[in-house]
Amino acid sequence: MIGIIAITAIAFGCNNQKKEVVEKEVAHVFEKGNLAPSKFFTGNAYVTGLIDNDSVFTTAGGEVFFEAGARSNWHLHPSGQILIVTAGVGYHQIIGQPIEIINKGDVVKCPPDTLHWHGASKDASMSHIYLVPNTEHGIVEWEDAVTEEEYLSANKVDFDEYHKEKQ
C-alpha cells in the first residue's frame, strides 16, 4: 500500500507598515464571534456562544473577545459567573474594590448579585470564557457603562507602571 502524504506550506506575507496605534499581539483560541451590542459594551467586544442554556444543565456559556480598551458595562448575574481567561490581559472589577488585572489562565469568580465589569486592558486584547450557572434565576442585569475615569484611574492602580514591568 502506498501512502500519500500531502504537505501544505503556508507562507505568511511580511507586513512592515507601521500602524499608528501599536497593540500587543495576542493569540486567541476562538475567532471573533458576533459584535456585542454597544448599549452593553464600550469598544468592540465579540461573543461566541458555546453552551446553550437548557433545563438540564441550567448553565449558559461562551467566549467574549475584547479588543484593547473594550469592556462590558457594569452588570450583575443573579447566580454569579465564572470567567476563564483564554488570551491576553484584561481587567475585572467588583464594585467598591480595586481593579484586578487578569491574565491568560486566570479563573475569576464573580459572586451572585454583585455589580462588576470585565474587559480588555488598555494595551492588549483579552478573551475569556464565561459560565453562568443556575440560569433559572436569570442570566444578567445590565447597568451603566464604565466611564474612562473608572476604567483608567478610579482604582489607584498605576497601569503604566504595571504594563512597563510586564514588558
Ligand code: MN
Ligand atoms: Mn459578568
